[in-house]
Amino acid sequence: xxxxxxxxxxxxxxxxxxxxxxxxxxxxxxxxxxxxxxxxxxxxxxxxxxxxxxxxxxxxxxxxxxxxxxxxxxxxxxxxxxxxxxxxxxxxxxxxxxxxxxxxxxxxxxxxxxxxxxxxxxxx
Amino acid sequence: xxxxxxxxxxxxxxxxxxxxxxxxxxxxxxxxxxxxxxxxxxxxxxxxxxxxxxxxxxxxxxxxxxxxxxxxxxxxxxxxxxxxxxxxxxxxxxxxxxxxxxxxxxxxxxxxxxxxxxxxxxxxxxxxxxxxxxxxxxxxxxxxxxxxxxxxxxxxxxxxxxxxxxxxxxxxxxxxxxxxxxxxxxxxxxxxxxxxxxxxxxxxxxxxxxxxxxxxxxxxxxxxxxxxxxxxxxxxxxxxxxxxxxxxxxxxxxxxxxxxxxxxxxxxxxxxxxxxxxxxxxxxxxxxxxxxxxxxxxxxxxxxxxxxxxxxxxxxxxxxxxxxxxxxxxxxxxxxxxxxxxxxxxxxxxxxxxxxxxxxxxxxxxxxxxxxxxxxxxxxxxxxxxxxxxxxxxxxxxxxxxxxxxxxxxxxxxxxxxxxxxxxxxxxxxxxxxxxxxxxxxxxxxxxxxxxxxxxxxxxxxxxxxxxxxxxxxxxxxxxxxxxxxxxxxxxxxxxxxxxxxxxxxxxxxxxxxxxxxxxxxxxxxxxxxxxxxxxxxxxxxxxxxxxxxxxxxxx
Numbered sequence: 001x002x003x004x005x006x007x008x009x010x011x012x013x014x015x016x017x018x019x020x021x022x023x024x025x026x027x028x029x030x031x032x033x034x035x036x037x038x039x040x041x042x043x044x045x046x047x048x049x050x051x052x053x054x055x056x057x058x059x060x061x062x063x064x065x066x067x068x069x070x071x072x073x074x075x076x077x078x079x080x081x082x083x084x085x086x087x088x089x090x091x092x093x094x095x096x097x098x099x100x101x102x103x104x105x106x107x108x109x110x111x112x113x114x115x116x117x118x119x120x121x122x123x124x
Numbered sequence: 125x126x127x128x129x130x131x132x133x134x135x136x137x138x139x140x141x142x143x144x145x146x147x148x149x150x151x152x153x154x155x156x157x158x159x160x161x162x163x164x165x166x167x168x169x170x171x172x173x174x175x176x177x178x179x180x181x182x183x184x185x186x187x188x189x190x191x192x193x194x195x196x197x198x199x200x201x202x203x204x205x206x207x208x209x210x211x212x213x214x215x216x217x218x219x220x221x222x223x224x225x226x227x228x229x230x231x232x233x234x235x236x237x238x239x240x241x242x243x244x245x246x247x248x249x250x251x252x253x254x255x256x257x258x259x260x261x262x263x264x265x266x267x268x269x270x271x272x273x274x275x276x277x278x279x280x281x282x283x284x285x286x287x288x289x290x291x292x293x294x295x296x297x298x299x300x301x302x303x304x305x306x307x308x309x310x311x312x313x314x315x316x317x318x319x320x321x322x323x324x325x326x327x328x329x330x331x332x333x334x335x336x337x338x339x340x341x342x343x344x345x346x347x348x349x350x351x352x353x354x355x356x357x358x359x360x361x362x363x364x365x366x367x368x369x370x371x372x373x374x375x376x377x378x379x380x381x382x383x384x385x386x387x388x389x390x391x392x393x394x395x396x397x398x399x400x401x402x403x404x405x406x407x408x409x410x411x412x413x414x415x416x417x418x419x420x421x422x423x424x425x426x427x428x429x430x431x432x433x434x435x436x437x438x439x440x441x442x443x444x445x446x447x448x449x450x451x452x453x454x455x456x457x458x459x460x461x462x463x464x465x466x467x468x469x470x471x472x473x474x475x476x477x478x479x480x481x482x483x484x485x486x487x488x489x490x491x492x493x494x495x496x497x498x499x500x501x502x503x504x505x506x507x508x509x510x511x512x513x514x515x516x517x518x519x520x521x522x523x524x525x526x527x528x529x530x531x532x533x534x535x536x537x538x539x540x541x542x543x544x545x546x547x548x549x550x551x552x553x554x555x556x557x558x559x560x561x562x563x564x565x566x567x568x569x570x571x572x573x574x575x576x577x578x579x580x581x582x583x584x585x586x587x588x589x590x591x592x593x594x595x596x597x598x599x600x601x602x603x604x605x606x607x608x609x610x611x612x613x614x615x616x617x618x619x620x621x622x623x624x625x626x627x628x629x630x631x632x633x634x635x636x637x638x639x640x641x642x643x644x645x646x647x648x649x650x651x652x653x654x655x656x657x658x659x660x661x662x663x664x665x666x667x668x669x670x671x672x673x674x675x676x677x678x679x680x
Contacts, residue, residue, distance in 0.1 A: 005370065005414040008430065013422035021426060036410045041345040041368060048430040090413070114379050116417040117372075117424045120473045121451035124422060 203301025
């Protein structure tokens, strides 16, 4: 699971969970992969991200990479920042571990890089 | 619609002849219009796509034509149209009226050229072809001939109709065009499922997957998702068009490539099989983002519009089951053990039937929330052809229906490729307002009912819903055929099945009756007295049997 996916995932499907976001990452195995830098794609995705969730996720997997606390203005022209974001969003992959619901502490396992967000029949 | 209204062939616009593949006829218009709009290419239809494989349109420049062809899966080749006619004289006159200043540069001294004669639905001998080439000698050729690598390739194209058994002596139509560029038909072989690393029982055919990506206007840097990802065959085409792809599916085993192999020759899944490896196979691994095990009845995505296109093929409940998490048990059964169960990593939740109408309702509501404005939703809707009416296409106030084309699957059922465009964000309380008819839900039931059809009924259905020899639907002929043909209500189908059963019962009850004779009676026309009498006697029984059959087909 890449951190860009984490930024979009919630546990709001669980009964009585309101936000379910951001999910806490417990990373047992993290892998770095090489992905071609696509400036345009990263710039397009940034406005859709939840910045707090991103810094939280980066912290969880130990890739803080001195991200600023808030998204700075004029990020489109800041190549360093874009490359850093590219790395954190697309190149850091959680292979094994789990995602934890912030409200119920329900854990969603990640295995072989694939999160399992299925709820049990008693939770829906 | 999107192009200038001028139909005159002026200096600024040129006419192009598109020679389309002789299949997926109904998909030509949606594909070409989507690509043209995506690249902002103004096009004017001169001869809209129809039964024959030739389409004529006007574009501003050859550059536009190349762009259009850079994505088209359904066009074989694109030509600059120099002339056309229903006979040789007409063709020649038409070519002669083609502006000289457009023709001359391509036939100038420094250009090499060749002329090819191509015929559709007829094989011409070399001497016939030579004769036809010689008839073009009135053209102002100045350059020299080069058969291997010519600068200018002129194609004389002759159309001898679609009926292989009724080939006319003189072609219905002839065209003369200068070859410009090929379409993307070569991708069909390059991306063929035959050599795909990881496939399942319902992997999307490469050609159709690309047509879907075209209808969805997928462009580099787009976010494309497939909520019923399966083995990821649709993501492959979207990634090839430059999109970053996500996929999810309820089936844990499919995403982890642990299902039974569907290839005839394969006994076990190989270690490298996965959706990721499918993309990697074509060098598209940089476009892969993630796949997630998720239930579409309860998607876990944050409600922000970040998706440029949703392209998917939901399960129909025929070859792939339709399921969502749930239980038919009374909830109190879980009370004690629930905590324990939830925390177990290896618990597979029990699943219940996810009705087809719910699948589409959830999909459309998801699209209304998560698509960007102008983003497209492209999916297949299975329909029972007898029931189909345009009102069966689901709707949502934030989504505009753009295209809807049929691919025939069997005598009685087909699937329709539906393309929606999101026009605005939903307001408060509008997020879950998708309209889906109950007929959608009954598709599966009817599909299995129809498999009980008798030979005659099958045959009469065939004549009502014509298909060409490749099994393609002929939508443009459908209306006509429906009006002319005898209408048979599908409700009769299980009825006749039960009659057969009744007859068999009679056989066993009356051992003296000649079995062979009875089986003949079954085959003969309805005028048979015996059969009629039995019908009347067992009317109430039939109804009951019918209900039974219905119930059976619902439970998996």
